[in-house]
Amino acid sequence: MLGPLAGVPMAVKDNMCTTFGATTCGSRILESFRSRYDAHVIERLESAGAVVIGKTNLDEFAMGSSTENSAYFTTLNPWDTTRVAGGSSGGSCAAVAAKIVPAALGSDTGGSIRQPAAFCGVVGLKPSYGRVSRFGLVAFGSSLDQIGPIATDVRDVALVLSVIAGHDERDSTSVDRPVPDYLARLDRLVKGIRIGISEEYFGEGLDREVREAVQAAIDLMAGEGAEVVPIHLPHMKYGIACYYLVATAEASSNLARFDGVRYGYRTPRPSDILDLYESSRGEGFGPEVKRRIMLGTYALSSGYYDAYYLKALKVRTLIKNDFETAFERVDVIASPVTPTTAFGVGEKSSDPLAMYLSDIYTISANLAGICAISVPCGFDSQGLPIGLQLMGPAFGEEHLLAIAHQYQLRTDWHACVPPLGSAVSRR
Amino acid sequence: MSDQTLTTRTIVGLEIHVQLQTKTKMFCGCPVRFEAPPNSCVCPVCLGHPGALPVMNGQAYRWAVLTGMALNCAIARHTKWDRKSYFYPDLPKNYQISQYDLPLASDGYFEVQVGAGTKRVRIRRAHLEEDAGKNLHDTGNCTLVDLNRAGAPLLEIVTEPDIESAEEAYVFCIELQRLVTHLGVSEGVMQKGQMRFEPNVNVAIESQGREYRTPIVEIKNLNSFRAVRQAIEYEAQRQTAAWRENADYQLGTVPNENRGWNADKGVTEFQRGKEAAHDYRYFPDPDLVPVEVSDVMLEEIRAMLPELPIARRRRFAEQYGLSVKDAETLVEHRATAELFERVVAGGAPAEVVGKQLVNVWLKLANDRGVAVTDLGVDETRMAELAKIAADGTVNKTAANQIAEIMLSRGESPRQLAEELGLVQVQDMDSTRRWVEEAFTANENAVRDALQNPKKMQAAVGFLRGQAMKGSGGKADPKLLGELIEERLARLRTGS
Numbered sequence: 001m002l003g004p005l006a007g008v009p010m011a012v013k014d015n016m017c018t019t020f021g022a023t024t025c026g027s028r029i030l031e032s033f034r035s036r037y038d039a040h041v042i043e044r045l046e047s048a049g050a051v052v053i054g055k056t057n058l059d060e061f062a063m064g065s066s067t068e069n070s071a072y073f074t075t076l077n078p079w080d081t082t083r084v085a086g087g088s089s090g091g092s093c094a095a096v097a098a099k100i101v102p103a104a105l106g107s108d109t110g111g112s113i114r115q116p117a118a119f120c121g122v123v124g125l126k127p128s129y130g131r132v133s134r135f136g137l138v139a140f141g142s143s144l145d146q147i148g149p150i151a152t153d154v155r156d157v158a159l160v161l162s163v164i165a166g167h168d169e170r171d172s173t174s175v176d177r178p179v180p181d182y183l184a185r186l187d188r189l190v191k192g193i194r195i196g197i198s199e200e201y202f203g204e205g206l207d208r209e210v211r212e213a214v215q216a217a218i219d220l221m222a223g224e225g226a227e228v229v230p231i232h233l234p235h236m237k238y239g240i241a242c243y244y245l246v247a248t249a250e251a252s253s254n255l256a257r258f259d260g261v262r263y264g265y266r267t268p269r270p271s272d273i274l275d276l277y278e279s280s281r282g283e284g285f286g287p288e289v290k291r292r293i294m295l296g297t298y299a300l301s302s303g304y305y306d307a308y309y310l311k312a313l314k315v316r317t318l319i320k321n322d323f324e325t326a327f328e329r330v331d332v333i334a335s336p337v338t339p340t341t342a343f344g345v346g347e348k349s350s351d352p353l354a355m356y357l358s359d360i361y362t363i364s365a366n367l368a369g370i371c372a373i374s375v376p377c378g379f380d381s382q383g384l385p386i387g388l389q390l391m392g393p394a395f396g397e398e399h400l401l402a403i404a405h406q407y408q409l410r411t412d413w414h415a416c417v418p419p420l421g422s423a424v425s426r427r
Numbered sequence: 428m429s430d431q432t433l434t435t436r437t438i439v440g441l442e443i444h445v446q447l448q449t450k451t452k453m454f455c456g457c458p459v460r461f462e463a464p465p466n467s468c469v470c471p472v473c474l475g476h477p478g479a480l481p482v483m484n485g486q487a488y489r490w491a492v493l494t495g496m497a498l499n500c501a502i503a504r505h506t507k508w509d510r511k512s513y514f515y516p517d518l519p520k521n522y523q524i525s526q527y528d529l530p531l532a533s534d535g536y537f538e539v540q541v542g543a544g545t546k547r548v549r550i551r552r553a554h555l556e557e558d559a560g561k562n563l564h565d566t567g568n569c570t571l572v573d574l575n576r577a578g579a580p581l582l583e584i585v586t587e588p589d590i591e592s593a594e595e596a597y598v599f600c601i602e603l604q605r606l607v608t609h610l611g612v613s614e615g616v617m618q619k620g621q622m623r624f625e626p627n628v629n630v631a632i633e634s635q636g637r638e639y640r641t642p643i644v645e646i647k648n649l650n651s652f653r654a655v656r657q658a659i660e661y662e663a664q665r666q667t668a669a670w671r672e673n674a675d676y677q678l679g680t681v682p683n684e685n686r687g688w689n690a691d692k693g694v695t696e697f698q699r700g701k702e703a704a705h706d707y708r709y710f711p712d713p714d715l716v717p718v719e720v721s722d723v724m725l726e727e728i729r730a731m732l733p734e735l736p737i738a739r740r741r742r743f744a745e746q747y748g749l750s751v752k753d754a755e756t757l758v759e760h761r762a763t764a765e766l767f768e769r770v771v772a773g774g775a776p777a778e779v780v781g782k783q784l785v786n787v788w789l790k791l792a793n794d795r796g797v798a799v800t801d802l803g804v805d806e807t808r809m810a811e812l813a814k815i816a817a818d819g820t821v822n823k824t825a826a827n828q829i830a831e832i833m834l835s836r837g838e839s840p841r842q843l844a845e846e847l848g849l850v851q852v853q854d855m856d857s858t859r860r861w862v863e864e865a866f867t868a869n870e871n872a873v874r875d876a877l878q879n880p881k882k883m884q885a886a887v888g889f890l891r892g893q894a895m896k897g898s899g900g901k902a903d904p905k906l907l908g909e910l911i912e913e914r915l916a917r918l919r920t921g922s
Binding site for chain 1: 521
């Protein structure tokens, strides 16, 4: 019998281990590394009949929002090649947008699926934490990382999710609960659902055209019978600060294994073991990775742990509680994915903080462990895609996908094709 | 300062690492095998490959809790795993998964027999962690790394500094080894590094009404009981001498340090100071979920708790009337203790069974280098032998002979005794004749038995031996003894 993805060519982000090809994580330090095993999601895709045709570019170790931090290439935006594809799953989103593959896998630690999906005009889902096994995903922020599907429409995203979701005993954080039939439930109507709107997502820094497109999407659903409910997420404003402590602390520890001793890059002539460590890592890691390792190491150091890491964990709990409270009253929360559309190549690469702020609307979902999806909802005046973010409660993918699907049944933004090499633009 | 006014007291706290004998490692499915070729028991998880994730070994956790219970500890209902970060080539992830602020067991105690008294040593905590691999430095100009051991489950037990001498530490370590092997959670083999000891030692010196304390020295990685005793003895002397030489050699003034034990020279050697405490940057491991211990799980583990060696030793002495020494020998190995009780349950008198196990069966087993349970003689036949010894069918000497023959022959002890002519002769006349013969042939001994108080006892013993020999081992020693006394008494009164 043919699997649900029989013959479907797919691409996967190059931070998922594959026994074929390389697994570089966009880093020099893993240039020569070959994995001895396949990630759980690779096994799942292949047993469903998918053909993984290649690995896609990313910011080094998934650290970045533009795919400019790759040690190998910069991935460009298919809608405008002077602009970034977003990141860190920029390669996977660009590949889907450019119609190289119908679907791809990305990973999302603070928005790394949704932000590039919005920039590239495709659909990207960050599943709830624990929904998809992380076994074989090279860890960045272990308590935040989640693998998710990217495709041109919600139906394909739902199909891929149904293949990769589910318990895996090799990942203790993967949750043992049944996987619903996501495809079967897509036809659930928008009428009567409650959409939460929080002013925290519409504040200063949000581009006017993005705001209008997102508002139009919300209006459309309201017109279909959805109820729009104002909600408040008081701790969301601490999201970025909290995230850059938790994620970097975990990263500093997760990346300690790349030391030149057992695999990966080793400096040619180390003078002693300390030099082997320092030079291998110094030469193997790029600047953003080093910056985050240093930040995280600092946050975990004795004397600073309570003030930074422990405090961040407490804030994280507050953010999680905010969402839990909100989801008692609403089915989904609607917001922009990003404050702006795709920015220019090089525009933010010398300003890390500005780069970090491009994830301001996506980060909280990772901290809270909930599911969130990015769907195309328009274009700005320069012809760049705009993304609508819909967030659902933990393990609420079934409902979230249905609502996003119903939105897409009433719009055709996702059907637009970038003008790469042809005169075809918007339909 | 004059030496007359100086008294010293050694203060020792122990950190003990016990490797649990689980089939697989702490966080992956690799076997733990000491003899395996280097790097043959490894997988992406214990090699620290990218993307690999740990999964807790439930058996290791249950055994750790069991050991915590045996150490009278409070068992935590909620614990978690923490990462302890440091870079070293034998540590594949460059962090060790351990338990930092929530150990699975804490606030216990362990009692050991020191001399005639009982010493109670408080247990501060016990926690689980993964072992590191081994760096092999003796291979020319490079260091090789063997990661077979990386990820093996280790139980770290930390005592309070209640131990007051090298001897106490020595006894404590032996008794702890006895405990973990008794529980079946570890083989406890020193040569395989399955138990490693790190004593923290300092000395309280009392001089002219004041007390001084020397800096605390941690002696790293001792792997024999002897080394524990010698290193602590040496260290106490060294620290006292250092204080004599320089009164500033005191806790808080001079930094604590780590020292290693050089067994060849019999000295401890400086490794590193502790003034700059290593920052291990502990934080909860996000790859593992916290452990919740349910009532059911606690009850299940408690049900696995066997009687502990000390308690069993006491019970054996009291319930069965065994000597303390015999009870200790029987409890040395759990299998022996359990065999003893099975033989007794077979209806044989406990005292005789105890003597035969200690003096006959264990000796036969030791001579052959096998466990007493592997001698090929089951509890039923052992009980039979004890019975015919107890009811006077055979005497002790004959029973010993029969036991050895039982190793190669399957007949019942009674049959063997008859076949070999070892059935004890109760006949008064024959026994009297053997006594007469012994007395006639050994006049000097008879004289000593009657007149030389210093040699009296030995002489009587000698006469008994000679008479037994004359009987061909068949005489009833009790009757023999009675008749010898009777004869001596008659000689004394001149009748």
